[in-house]
Amino acid sequence: MQSEPLPEMLAGRFRNWRASDFEKNRERYAALAANGQAPAAMIISCCDSRVLVSEMFGAGAGDYFMHRNIAGLVPPYQADGEPHGTSATLEFAVNTLRVRHLIVLGHSGCGGVRGCHDLCAGNAPELAQPESFVGSWLRILAPGYEAVRHIPDLSARLAALEKEAVRVSLRNLDTFPFVREAVAEGRLSVHGAWKNLREGELEVLDGSTDTFVAV
Numbered sequence: 001m002q003s004e005p006l007p008e009m010l011a012g013r014f015r016n017w018r019a020s021d022f023e024k025n026r027e028r029y030a031a032l033a034a035n036g037q038a039p040a041a042m043i044i045s046c047c048d049s050r051v052l053v054s055e056m057f058g059a060g061a062g063d064y065f066m067h068r069n070i071a072g073l074v075p076p077y078q079a080d081g082e083p084h085g086t087s088a089t090l091e092f093a094v095n096t097l098r099v100r101h102l103i104v105l106g107h108s109g110c111g112g113v114r115g116c117h118d119l120c121a122g123n124a125p126e127l128a129q130p131e132s133f134v135g136s137w138l139r140i141l142a143p144g145y146e147a148v149r150h151i152p153d154l155s156a157r158l159a160a161l162e163k164e165a166v167r168v169s170l171r172n173l174d175t176f177p178f179v180r181e182a183v184a185e186g187r188l189s190v191h192g193a194w195k196n197l198r199e200g201e202l203e204v205l206d207g208s209t210d211t212f213v214a215v
């Protein structure tokens with residue numbers, strides 16, 4: 001695949017960033033370049049362009065180690081010698097960077113969660129094809145669908161599934177030996193959260209009551 005010049009929309013925004021933010025923080029960028037990164041937290045979230053992870057947590061360069069995938073899911077531990085992007089990122093964050101916090105962030109109106117819903121309900125034949133990478137990925141959330149399928153109202157069911165996605169990911173995190181070990185040693189804490197895009201609110205999963213509570 002041949003690389004083309006950047007569209008002016010991107011090149012222009014880059015030049016603006018370089019002239020403003022970069023110039024203002026030049027020393028910080030130089031220090032980070034010289035000393036490497038030591039982010040305090042890893043954030044796993046959906047790829048959705050409306051989820052502004054850096055902005056909502058006031059991130060500057062070097063603050064958070066980010067991983068984004070469709071629906072912000074953590075797959076189960078599967079040490080089969082195959083490439084697993086999310087699991088590799090997790091391993092690097094926990095074992096090498098030794099982040100202190102791990103946040104799994106879901107969000108409202110998630111198209112990935114909707115896709116899993118439709119796939120599990122038998123209404124998305126294109127996602128059921130074995131060659132659909134999206135469909136195969138979204139099956140991670142199938143256990144979540146089982147937990148919400150009884151909810152009669154569609155929008156309430158989808159919102160419940162978005163939160164179930166966070167719970168499924170936390171359960172899957174528990175299958176990674178190095179995550180369990182880091183938590184047991186008290187050097188890592190895990191947090192589940194869900195962002196309401198329309199209201200700008202953030203709800204965090206309370207582990208003791210298994211409910212989402214507004215921050």
Ligand SMILES: [Zn+2]
Nearest residue numbers: 046048110111
């Ligand atoms: Zn999403």
